[in-house]
Amino acid sequence: MGKFDNRAGRRLVAGIPLFWLLLFFLIPFIIVLKISFSEVRLAMPPFAPLFQWVHGWPTPKLHLGNYGFLFTDPLYISSYLYSIKVAAVSTLCCLLIGYPMAYAIAHASPTWRTVLLMMIVLPFWTSFLLRVYAWIGLLKNNGVINNVLMYFGIIHEPLSMLQSDFAVYIGIVYSYLPFMILPLYANLEKHDNTLLEAAADLGATPMTGFFRITLPQSIAGIIAGSLLVFIPAVGEYVVPSLLGRTDQLMIGRVLSDEFFENRDWPVASAVAILILLALVIPIMMFQHFQRRELEAQE
Amino acid sequence: MSAQLQVNAPAPISSERTESAAFVRIESVTKKFGDFAAVDAVSLDIQQGEIFCLLGGSGSGKTTLLRMLAGFETPTAGKIYIDGQDMSTIPPYERRINMMFQSYALFPHMTVEKNVAFGLEQEKLGKAEIRARVAEILEIVKMTSFMARKPHQLSGGQRQRVALARALVKRPKLLLLDEPLAALDRKLREHTQFELINIQKRLGVTFIVVTHDQEEAMTLSSRMGVMNHGKIAQVGTPAAIYESPATKFVADFIGSVNMFEGRVVVPGTGRIESDELGCTVVVDRKLNCTSGSTVWTAVRPEKINMSRSLEDATGARENVVRGTVKEIAYMGDVSIYLVQIDSGKTVRVTLPNIMRDAEHRITRDETVYLSWHGSSPVVLTE
Numbered sequence: 001m002g003k004f005d006n007r008a009g010r011r012l013v014a015g016i017p018l019f020w021l022l023l024f025f026l027i028p029f030i031i032v033l034k035i036s037f038s039e040v041r042l043a044m045p046p047f048a049p050l051f052q053w054v055h056g057w058p059t060p061k062l063h064l065g066n067y068g069f070l071f072t073d074p075l076y077i078s079s080y081l082y083s084i085k086v087a088a089v090s091t092l093c094c095l096l097i098g099y100p101m102a103y104a105i106a107h108a109s110p111t112w113r114t115v116l117l118m119m120i121v122l123p124f125w126t127s128f129l130l131r132v133y134a135w136i137g138l139l140k141n142n143g144v145i146n147n148v149l150m151y152f153g154i155i156h157e158p159l160s161m162l163q164s165d166f167a168v169y170i171g172i173v174y175s176y177l178p179f180m181i182l183p184l185y186a187n188l189e190k191h192d193n194t195l196l197e198a199a200a201d202l203g204a205t206p207m208t209g210f211f212r213i214t215l216p217q218s219i220a221g222i223i224a225g226s227l228l229v230f231i232p233a234v235g236e237y238v239v240p241s242l243l244g245r246t247d248q249l250m251i252g253r254v255l256s257d258e259f260f261e262n263r264d265w266p267v268a269s270a271v272a273i274l275i276l277l278a279l280v281i282p283i284m285m286f287q288h289f290q291r292r293e294l295e296a297q298e
Numbered sequence: 299m300s301a302q303l304q305v306n307a308p309a310p311i312s313s314e315r316t317e318s319a320a321f322v323r324i325e326s327v328t329k330k331f332g333d334f335a336a337v338d339a340v341s342l343d344i345q346q347g348e349i350f351c352l353l354g355g356s357g358s359g360k361t362t363l364l365r366m367l368a369g370f371e372t373p374t375a376g377k378i379y380i381d382g383q384d385m386s387t388i389p390p391y392e393r394r395i396n397m398m399f400q401s402y403a404l405f406p407h408m409t410v411e412k413n414v415a416f417g418l419e420q421e422k423l424g425k426a427e428i429r430a431r432v433a434e435i436l437e438i439v440k441m442t443s444f445m446a447r448k449p450h451q452l453s454g455g456q457r458q459r460v461a462l463a464r465a466l467v468k469r470p471k472l473l474l475l476d477e478p479l480a481a482l483d484r485k486l487r488e489h490t491q492f493e494l495i496n497i498q499k500r501l502g503v504t505f506i507v508v509t510h511d512q513e514e515a516m517t518l519s520s521r522m523g524v525m526n527h528g529k530i531a532q533v534g535t536p537a538a539i540y541e542s543p544a545t546k547f548v549a550d551f552i553g554s555v556n557m558f559e560g561r562v563v564v565p566g567t568g569r570i571e572s573d574e575l576g577c578t579v580v581v582d583r584k585l586n587c588t589s590g591s592t593v594w595t596a597v598r599p600e601k602i603n604m605s606r607s608l609e610d611a612t613g614a615r616e617n618v619v620r621g622t623v624k625e626i627a628y629m630g631d632v633s634i635y636l637v638q639i640d641s642g643k644t645v646r647v648t649l650p651n652i653m654r655d656a657e658h659r660i661t662r663d664e665t666v667y668l669s670w671h672g673s674s675p676v677v678l679t680e
Contacts, residue, residue: 192401195406198399200390201391201396202417202465204416208420217406
């Protein structure tokens with residue numbers, strides 16, 4: 001009896017997330033995939049059906065033009081590459097800023113550690129949108145930063161910082177930094193300090209100890225943090241829309257414009273599928289390293 | 299590659315040092331954590347080529363003292379000299395000392411070979427030399443065939459060997475070992491003890507071993523220091539500490555002991571009257587205290603003779619008490635008897651089981667006489 005209950009319980013526990021993913025991820029994905037192979041139409045819905053009745057049989061009519069279009073119009077390719085560049089640079093910045101912070105938190109006294117972690121998580125209590133808007137107030141021509149710099153006479157005319165790559169990097173790095181710090185902290189906090197003592201004992205300077213002992217052991221944390229920043233940053237919509245350039249869009253903005261401005265659902269779906277495909281590779285890397293870390297812990 | 303190991307010649311003793319050339323000199327070293335003195339004004343000289351064990355319970359300050367030698371802790375007061383050199387301002391990575399950690403502290407992301415090579419890489423040696431020396435030391439600890447394994451693929455005993463190899467490969471003048479055998483099971487521990495002694499003799503390195511296990515300390519050390527509450531209670535050879543403990547703490551901490559409070563009657567003839575024992579104790583030497591002063595007589599359980607009749611007991615009235623056997627613990631090689639003597643106190647007696655059959659053995663509730671030779675008790679004043 002116990003065995004049966006156990007098995008049924010296990011199925012239920014595994015079944016709930018499976019059902020959830022099926023319903024809210026796989027089915028929508030199939031719908032988007034289907035639309036991406038349809039032809040655009042001025043109708044309701046704005047695309048042609050994928051299956052047509054030919055001689056009494058439903059025959060698929062695959063329309064590959066949407067994908068071809070993405071590769072012929074430079075708008076898409078450039079915003080695609082631009083998105084990857086922005087995401088990559090932001091991830092690198094987050095890593096360079098976040099690693100020392102995570103390291104400091106992991107080495108702080110237990111009381112300080114709680115306070116510092118709280119301060120990392122605290123911004124989440126305010127709406128993401130609001131925080132990005134706040135940066136407009138800081139960066140704009142008569143914003144806080146320019147006013148302060150001019151007051152002290154460091155500059156004589158306002159720096160134009162808004163609507164630039166710089167503003168986008170600031171916005172993304174600021175917003176996603178906690179996603180880099182938290183997994184890095186979780187990793188660094190587990191490190192055994194006697195390993196560094198052993199390294200010092202064997203003649204390694206603190207610097208060598210860091211690069212040969214701490215850094216290699218935190219690779220899993222670096223990868224986890226980088227993916228948590230990189231993946232959402234590629235598709236980021238809010239930050240570049242509010243702070244970014246108007247002459248160079250990110251792919252998230254292009255996607256939204258296709259849907260809502262152009263009402264070209266098939267092309268928009270094709271864009272969505274391509275973003276997804278590009279992100280599957282880092283996600284798989286993430287899972288691979290996560291599994292390896294789990295195995296190493298055993 | 300020859301298995302012969304080249305041992306560094308002992309460093310020449312500098313001419314400045316005129317008095318005794320202690321290899322490690324600890325001069326009234328104190329280490330405080332807040333108000334708590336983990337190590338309290340400890341002075342200690344350790345000679346080159348010794349295996350010196352620091353023995354003590356947890357919190358006795360033995361590990362803190364070891365960590366100060368390694369340079370992981372800075373003394374609050376006092377100085378440490380190693381080979382005549384003041385260690386005060388020298389960071390751990392510049393000390394020609396290596397340590398074997400209790401947890402072994404092997405680098406989990408490196409293979410055995412990489413772990414052992416790490417220390418040599420810091421010395422900026424050539425690749426060929428590093429490979430040769432790693433191979434040589436792994437040969438000594440019999441771990442050559444495990445070179446490519448990662449630490450998590452090794453057993454406890456194998457990890458211990460790698461940790462030892464990693465510390466020894468740098469040819470240190472001094473090796474610190476923190477509870478080197480604590481993580482091993484009993485059989486392996488005994489085997490490893492002798493192997494450690496062999497390796498130490500072969501390489502001529504000075505060992506300082508921290509342990510809470512007195513058996514381990516007795517087997518390993520040429521001299522040992524018993525620590526209690528941050529102070530050194532006694533320093534000496536294992537035999538000296540076991541047979542002539544200086545204080546009640548040492549007598550009680552090392553091995554088991556029966557201790558009786560008493561008063562000195564005649565110091566010159568070694569007569570002590572003890573109410574706790576209910577008889578007169580006579581030791582075969584002069585006592586260094588005034589008559590009437592309170593002393594403690596300590597007798598080890600194996601130094602007590604137990605017999606059924608008084609005639610068998612050596613001497614009469616002095617150094618003999620009557621009692622009843624209350625408990626017997628059969629240990630195989632010996633049996634431990636707990637005897638309640640007439641004064642009410644329980645005395646512990648250990649007898650070897652010479653006969654195989656149980657016929658002649660003393661059983662529970664039998665009346666017995668306990669006696670000892672005048673040289674057996676140790677008389678303690680503190």
